Amino acid sequence: xxxxxxxxxxxxxxxxxxxxxxxxxxxxxxxxxxxxxxxxxxxxxxxxxxxxxxxxxxxxxxxxxxxxxxxxxxxxxxxxxxxxxxxxxxxxxxxxxxxxxxxxxxxxxxxxxxxxxxxxxxxxxxxxxxxxxxxxxxxxxxxxxxxxxxxxxxxxxxxxxxxxxxxxxxxxxxxxxxxxxxxxxxxxxxxxxxxxxxx
Numbered sequence: 346x347x348x349x350x351x352x353x354x355x356x357x358x359x360x361x362x363x364x365x366x367x368x369x370x371x372x373x374x375x376x377x378x379x380x381x382x383x384x385x386x387x388x389x390x391x392x393x394x395x396x397x398x399x400x401x402x403x404x405x406x407x408x409x410x411x412x413x414x415x416x417x418x419x420x421x422x423x424x425x426x427x428x429x430x431x432x433x434x435x436x437x438x439x440x441x442x443x444x445x446x447x448x449x450x451x452x453x454x455x456x457x458x459x460x461x462x463x464x465x466x467x468x469x470x471x472x473x474x475x476x477x478x479x480x481x482x483x484x485x486x487x488x489x490x491x492x493x494x495x496x497x498x499x500x501x502x503x504x505x506x507x508x509x510x511x512x513x514x515x516x517x518x519x520x521x522x523x524x525x526x527x528x529x530x531x532x533x534x535x536x537x538x539x540x541x542x543x544x
Contacts, residue, residue, distance in 0.1 A: 347544050348485055349425060350478070350504055352496030353435035353454075355379075356514050357418040358445050361437065362391065365408045371398060379517050382499035384436055385472075392467055401465035402440060409441055414448050421533035422449055429544055432485075434478045436500055438470065455481055479503030493543050495536060502527075510543035512536060 354360045354377075366374035374394055381387040395401065425431050433449075435442060435456045446454050457477070460469035474480045482492045482504040492508040494501070497516040505511030505527060513520065513529035514536055521529050530536045 346430075346490050348430040348432060348490045348492055349540055350432050350434045350482055350485070350492055350494040350508070352478075352498065352501045352514075353433050353437060353442065353445070353456075355497040355516075356415075356495060357422065357433065357449060358414050359412055361405070361409060361412065361441055364412055365405050368408045369398070369400060369404065378436065378498040378500045379520070384500055388470055392469065395467055402459065402461050402467055403465045405441065405467075406444075409444055412445065414445065417533045419449055421537060422452060424537060425540065426450075426452070428541065430490075432481075434481055434494075434504060436472075436477065476503060479507050482507045493540055495540070510540070512539055 351357060360377050362377055363375050366372055371394060374391065376387060378384060378387065422431065432453045432455060433446070435454065437456050438459045439456060440459050440461070442454055442456050446452065455473065455477070457473050458471045459467055460471060462468050478501060482494060485492050492504070493510045494504040494508040495512045495514050496505060497514050499520070502524065505513070511527060513524070513527050515531055516529055528539060530539065
């Protein structure tokens with residue numbers, strides 16, 4: 346039994362924090378896991394920036410409501426789900442991801458949860474499990490699945506390397522240079538064919 350594990354942001358949908366940085370006019374919020382491998386550190390810093398600017402969940406969700414999947418992402422997902430099981434593994438949060446899952450046809454999603462005060466201030470976050478992407482892949486393998494993984498950032502490398510096959514998708518030149526042994530693709534059709542061959 347195979348299951349394909351895909352990252353969400355940068356692979357299926359645009360980076361939420363980059364979109365919000367552009368809409369809010371706060372360029373420092375463009376930092377993502379491509380820039381900062383330590384997710385806990387990155388999120389604590391983001392929460393601090395939001396607090397400093399008096400921004401909360403409402404403003405971010407307004408931005409998310411205007412985000413569409415990357416061109417071709419929905420078709421890629423539909424085609425993939427015709428031939429195998431697919432799960433979206435993301436370090437994002439339920440409160441961010443659900444409107445985007447609707448636009449992708451409601452694939453299975455495993456992500457994290459924000460802690461939000463009554464006034465909408467984001468006060469913290471709860472990770473589902475430590476090293477969630479790699480841990481989830483290992484868990485799926487423990488119950489009899491062979492995993493095939495794809496992502497674009499530092500936090501995807503664990504699940505990619507732990508899987509029977511793994512691919513980078515629209516990643517940075519730096520990550521490609523640092524991990525030349527991992528095949529990297531730019532187009533959904535090429536990624537689909539690589540996954541299909543690995544099944």
